Every structure is written in structure tokens, then in C-alpha cells.
Amino acid sequence: MDGSPPDGLYQQERRRRLAAERMLDRAKRDLSRAHAALVANADRLSRDYLAERETNLRLTERQAQVLAQRKEAAEKADRARRRLWHALEAMRDGFALFDAQGTMVAANHVYLNLFDCAGVVGPGASAAEMFEIAAEEGSFDTGDQDEGEWADAMTERWHGDQFDPMILRHYDGRIIRLSDRRAPDGDLVSLAVDVTEDEARVDALAAARDTAEATARMKADFLARMSHEIRTPMNGVIGLADMLAEQVTDEEGRLSARTIRDSAEALLTIVNDTLDVSKIEAGKMDLRADRFDLEAMLRDCIRLAQASGRARVPIALSWPLDASAPVIGDEGRVRQIVMNLLGNAMKFTSVGGVTVRVARAPDAVSIAVADTGPGIADAQRDAIFEAFGQAGDAGLSTKEGTGLGLTISRGLAERMGGTLHLSDEAGPGATFLLSLPLRMLEPGPSLPLLPATVALGPGVICDALAESFSAAEVEVLRTTSGPHPLVARAQDVPADAVAPIVLRDGAPVEAALAARARAVLSLPAAAADLAAALAVSDEATRAPGPVFTASGGAARRILLADDNQTNRFLLDRMLAGGALDYTIVEDGAEAVAAQAESRFDAVVLDISMPVLDGIGAAAAIRAAEAEAGLAPVPLLALTAHTGDEMGERLRVAGFAAHLTKPLKKQILLEALEAAWAAQGAPGQPSVTS
Known part of the structure; x- marks a missing residue:
């Protein structure tokens, strides 16, 4: 056995070393993951911090802005408060x-x-x-x-x-x-x-108003008195001048008498115009709402204007053949406006003519008076309606008249709810447009069967008739020859015309022409007469004039009372040789006694008389009639006073008519005949003309 360790120990050591290495690697990995997580968390915290810091910075800036705005608003409010208070302190109130x-x-x-x-x-x-x-x-x-x-x-x-x-x-x-x-x-x-000054101003205005009203009353009273005082002698001047003109045989004498009459009538026109302007200014122009024939009134106006001696050109009437004539309104005031417009047109028209055109609606009428004169300059269009303004001021030659006619006419038109203005349409001369709310009382007449074509002669008169016939869907030919029915003035009818309708403008028609004429119509001709003459043969005969006889055939007897010697003389000369039996006395008491002694068919009483005035005499006569059980006779008032208030007094007093001085014979006779006709006495004839 050598000194080497055994294999088993080696293997164990090796295993422990490998295990330690693995643990070291695992620790390194754990440490690396922890480090990465730590870095990520640090990054997140950094981002969150930066975001929060940015938000806080923005909030700080906004807060600063808000504080600045609040400070500015407070300063503005303070300035506004100071300004408001300064304004309140500076107020006069x-x-x-x-x-x-x-x-x-x-x-x-x-x-x-x-x-x-x-x-x-x-x-x-x-x-x-x-x-x-x-x-x-x-x-x-x-x-x-x-x-x-x-x-x-x-x-x-x-x-x-x-x-x-x-x-x-x-x-x-x-x-x-x-x-x-x-x-x-x-x-x-x-x-x-x-309001001290305002109250003082109101008091001053009230005092001025009272003074003005008192002055206006004094002015109206003065004008009414002067009107009466002037009219009374004017009655004698005009009446006697008319008689002299009829009785004087030499031409120079007649010319002198006519000059006296024309001068007196011119003075009377000035008196009437002045009184009317005063009434309009004072708002005392009373209006009537009576039934009257509009066409007949316009024809009368044209006849009067043509006979005035001023007319140097013909005056024509264009009236719709199927228009209704009866209307409700103040006939006298409408007549006054039309006469003023005709007089104004004739004053400046020496060639051509004047045409009166009428357009009708159920509740209104439009009357246009157009002339062929020199016209009116644009600069004078408004001035002509001012008091004492005249078209002569626009450069025309004439300056006659008072300059009040158009002023009065516009005032009357506006008082009646209408208008009067000068037309803007281009053309020769001037055209005045009068619009009045005159209500039509009944449908227009049913026209007879008219010919399809009518021939008309030349001139302004036939120009107006052409408008009327064309509106009735009748073809119009402007010729005096041919087979069609001819309507023309007498001087324009040719010798070979068969059954013409002759228009007579005053002069008698020659017997030969009248014999072959289908009809002879006096100008301005009535629409109904024209339509009838065209549709049927002229079989009508001329109606008799007014008849002044009672049922037994005896002349009617009238009693007249007037304290003025000149007026009595004038009445005597006016009625002398006529068809009336008359008696004239000097005052109201004599009139009452005369009527009681011998009953007259009518009594004409002057209103301003001594002893007993006309109204008192009328009351005494009516009382005597009632006591005796007699039917009342017509009473007619004769006065120089004008105005609707006088007319109302006389109506209440029982007068049948109100005759204004200066009095004309024809007006007296027509008033008497109308009063007798209205009385409806047995055998009483009606007025015809």
C-alpha cells in the first residue's frame, strides 16, 4: 500500500469541490438576478421621481398663474368698483x-x-x-x-x-x-x-298752450264775426251786380256790372278760404257723413268750372261706366276740394285740356285731376301745399288767388282720412291725386248690351270717354267715319254721319244735326246716359224744369224775413216776375204775425234779426202750428254765418235748409223745391232738370 489517498476519498473530495462550484455558480446567478432587479427598481424609481417632479413643477406654474389671474381680477374688480362709485358720485341725480x-x-x-x-x-x-x-x-x-x-x-x-x-x-x-x-x-x-326744470318747462308749456288756445278762440271768434259782417253787405253787392248785368242793355254797362260781381265773388272766396284755414288749424272742421251721388257731384263741379269764365280749355270726365255712384261722405267738402283742384288746373292751362279721372274700390275712391299746363318744378312740389304758396312762385306767370286753395284741400282730405299729393309720374302738366275713404253703398249698375266697337272723335273729351269705354271692354276707334256708332262733339260730327251721339258743350245743336242724331247729351255726359244712348234708340224727351205750383194749380206762397234793407230789396228784385207769390217782412216778430194771419207754403227767415231772431221766430211758428193742429210748413234759414256748428243749431231748431249769404236765386228756388218735395204734400211735383 503506497502513500496515495484511496480512491474513495478522492472521489468524495471531488464531489464536494464540484458541489461547491455549483453552489458558487448558483450564488453568482442569484446575485446577478438580484443586481438586475435592483438596477431595474432604481430605474423605475428614478423615472417615477422625474415624472412626479415634472408634475409638481407644472402644478406650481399653474398655481402661480391662478394666483396672478386672481390678483388681476381683484384689481379689475377694484377698478370697476371705484369707477362705478365715481360715476355714481358724479351723477346729477x-x-x-x-x-x-x-x-x-x-x-x-x-x-x-x-x-x-x-x-x-x-x-x-x-x-x-x-x-x-x-x-x-x-x-x-x-x-x-x-x-x-x-x-x-x-x-x-x-x-x-x-x-x-x-x-x-x-x-x-x-x-x-x-x-x-x-x-x-x-x-x-x-x-x-x-325734475325742477322739467316741471318748470311743463308749466311753461301749459301756460303757452292755454295762451295759444285762448288766442285761437279769439281768432276763430274774430274770423266768424268778420265773416258775418263781410257776407251781409256782399250779399247785396253780388245780387245787385247780377241784376245789373241782366238789365243793362249796353255792353259797357254789362261789363262794369260783371266786373263788380266778379270782384265781389273774389273777395268772398278770400273770406271763405281764410275761415277754412282757421278751422283746419284749430281742428274744428266738422265733417258730415251723408249719402250723395259722386258722379253727379263731379259733373256739377265740371259744369261750374267750365262756366266760371276762367276755363280756356275743355274739362273731361273719365268715369267707369259700371261704377256705383252713391257713396257716404261729406259732399260739400269733397266738392270744395275738387273745385279747388279744377280752379288750380284751369289757372295754368291755356292749351290742351283738363281731365278728371275716377277709380273706384268698395271702400275708397281715387280722383285724379290732370292738366296739360307747364307743370310744377320739383323744387316747388312741397311748397305749393303751404299756406299762401302759389305755383306762380315756381316761375309761372300768374299770381292770382289767395294761395290757400291747395292748403285747404290737403287739410280737408287728411281730416276725412284721405290724402292729396302731386303725382310723380312723368308727363305734360301736373296731376293731383285725391284719395278718400268713401264707401260704396250699392253695386254698380248693370250695363246694357253695348256695341263691340265705338268710334270717338278727337279732343280731350273723347280721350276721357275712350278710357271709360275701354274699361267696359268696348273697342275704341279714333275716327269720325265708318259704320261703327260715333260719339263726338257737335263740331266734330261729319255731315254724312248716321245716327251719331252728339256731345253738346253749351252751344245749341243745329236742328239738322239734332234731327239725325241718335242722342244729344250735354257735357259732361252721365255714364248711364252714354250707355243707354249706345244700347237703345234715343226716345227720351227733355224733362220739364222745376214747377212751383200747389195741388190746386195756384202759385206757391212764401214768406221772407230780413232786417237788412239791401237784402230785402235784393230778394224783391230776385223773385219779381217769377212763379212764386211772395211777401217780405222786416223782422222775426212780423214773420210770426204774418204766418199766423195768412198761412204761407214756406217761410225763409234771416237768423240775425232784431226784436225776434230767426231761431226764435221758428220756435214761435212751430208752437202756433202745434197749438192749431196744423202740419208744419218748411222753414229755411238765411244767414251769413258759416260752419257745421251753425248748421247743427239750425237743424235742431227745425229748419229744412241752411242758405248762406250771398244768396243766389237758383239756390233759393232749388232749396224751396227740395223742401216741398221732402214734405210730400199731395200733388207736389218733384224737382226735375
């Missing part, structure tokens, strides 16, 4: 804020100075204390209330929810309007406004 319990929160110096006790009344004081102190120191006029009652009433008002403005009179003479309003949260805002 007093301002105060109270909380829901009535404690003053803030007030400017103007509000506090009203109480003259700013040291006591201020923020923290209650409303009750404020009013008690104001009452004790006499800051305000408490009126009939004692100091305590006034303070209690003000405090009680303060605790309400709704506040009416209150006027307080300060001891120094200022007038303060206290306006209070409660906010939704219960706070109350009080505003004290100094």
Missing part, C-alpha cells in the same frame, strides 16, 4: 342701495345731501330712521300730513313690492321725483331725480 331689511348699503352724496344730515343718515342707517330725521328737520314739504304721519307713510311705502314714482318738494325749492325698485334678492335701489 341721487342714488342709494338698501338691503332687504331696509338698511342703507351705499349712497352718493347727492342722495345724502337731500336730507342735510349726512353724518347721521348714511350706510348702516335704516329707511325708517332716514325718513324720521327728514321729517324732524323739515327736509321735505309734508303737505297736509304732520311729520310723524309723513314719516310713517314713507316707511310703509318703502316695505312694499311695487312702487309708483313719488314727487317730493325739497325745502330749498327743488322738486324731486323718487323712483324705487326692488331687486329679486330683496335689495332696493332708490333713485332721486331733480
